[in-house]
Amino acid sequence: MIQEVEQPRFRRGENANKPYGGNVSDESFPQTLYKLAVSRGFESQRVLAKALEIRQSTVSTWYRGKSTPSPEVFGD
Numbered sequence: 001m002i003q004e005v006e007q008p009r010f011r012r013g014e015n016a017n018k019p020y021g022g023n024v025s026d027e028s029f030p031q032t033l034y035k036l037a038v039s040r041g042f043e044s045q046r047v048l049a050k051a052l053e054i055r056q057s058t059v060s061t062w063y064r065g066k067s068t069p070s071p072e073v074f075g076d
Contacts, residue, residue: 030065 027035042048045063049056052073061067 028065029068030063033062 037048042051045059046056049059052059054073058067058069062069
């Protein structure tokens with residue numbers, strides 16, 4: 001008896017090599033965060049922290065790759 005194996009389901013833009021879609025960066029999170037922050041006009045960690053109403057030391061840990069923010073930090 002041949003047993004059928006269910007194939008994984010992917011959303012549009014996803015495949016086995018990029019399961020989260022084509023928008024996943026090959027860069028590390030700190031690099032991506034830095035580029036995004038600068039492109040949005042946050043020229044320093046202090047300015048970004050003030051806009052997010054968090055401590056600058058928290059942003060520093062993100063930039064150094066020691067931690068990552070939870071989605072709630074960035075709001076809706």
